[in-house]
Amino acid sequence: AQSVTQPDIHITVSEGASLELRCNYSYGATPYLFWYVQSPGQGLQLLLKYFSGDTLVQGIKGFEAEFKRSQSSFNLRKPSVHWSDAAEYFCAVGGNTGFQKLVFGTGTRLLVSP
Amino acid sequence: SQTIHQWPATLVQPVGSPLSLECTVEGTSNPNLYWYRQAAGRGLQLLFYSVGIGQISSEVPQNLSASRPQDRQFILSSKKLLLSDSGFYLCAWSVRGASNEQYFGPGTRLTVT
Numbered sequence: 322a323q324s325v326t327q328p329d330i331h332i333t334v335s336e337g338a339s340l341e342l343r344c345n346y347s348y349g350a351t352p353y354l355f356w357y358v359q360s361p362g363q364g365l366q367l368l369l370k371y372f373s374g375d376t377l378v379q380g381i382k383g384f385e386a387e388f389k390r391s392q393s394s395f396n397l398r399k400p401s402v403h404w405s406d407a408a409e410y411f412c413a414v415g416g417n418t419g420f421q422k423l424v425f426g427t428g429t430r431l432l433v434s435p
Numbered sequence: 436s437q438t439i440h441q442w443p444a445t446l447v448q449p450v451g452s453p454l455s456l457e458c459t460v461e462g463t464s465n466p467n468l469y470w471y472r473q474a475a476g477r478g479l480q481l482l483f484y485s486v487g488i489g490q491i492s493s494e495v496p497q498n499l500s501a502s503r504p505q506d507r508q509f510i511l512s513s514k515k516l517l518l519s520d521s522g523f524y525l526c527a528w529s530v531r532g533a534s535n536e537q538y539f540g541p542g543t544r545l546t547v548t
Contacts, residue, residue, distance in 0.1 A: 353535060353536070355536065357539075362542070363541060364525055364539035364540050364541045364542050365479075365525065365527075365539040366539070367537075370536055415535040415536075416535070422481060422484065422535075426478065427477065428478050
């Protein structure tokens with residue numbers, strides 16, 4: 322069965338510092354991978370996605386993620402964090418054939434200190 | 436462009452009362468539709484999904500139900516709310532037959548008192 326692990330429940334980063342949020346997945350075939358962001362009281366917004374091809378994908382708001390098949394990871398990165406990036410981040414995995422439900426991780430809450 | 440609406444945005448209901456949350460999608464046809472619940476400090480729990488009118492799949496047995504009376508309308512209901520039904524309810528859609536990338540609505544905050 323497919324699963325997603327986000328090992329960090331909370332992360333605090335200073336404004337201007339770099340960020341890496343970890344995501345490990347379990348999936349029996351080639352996965353589709355996603356990162357979503359959720360601001361308090363809001364819905365989820367898609368940051369970026371990986372389907373195939375280049376393993377380094379660029380997303381909105383200056384985020385990027387790298388797919389590493391050998392490590393079953395899809396970590397999210399940003400070189401310089403802004404205070405407005407404080408939110409909850411969810412990694413998700415889905416299949417690439419037919420209808421597939423997405424499986425979400427439990428999320429990582431990012432706090433940005435001044 | 437596509438948009439997804441949910442209403443109401445917030446709702447406070449007493450235990451034992453009925454529930455109806457509505458979700459509509461604009462700008463696309465034949466979407467897959469989903470209902471999720473997010474309890475405080477928890478991840479997303481998939482409750483129901485639908486791949487077409489009248490086709491509902493339930494993920495978690497509970498006192499909630501879902502219906503899809505029209506192609507782009509998805510309704511979450513309960514006959515009698517429990518305290519444990521409190522949470523943040525999110526509707527989402529995806530393009531049928533595509534990459535399963537989901538787009539989320541703004542959510543409904545339900546508090547059962």
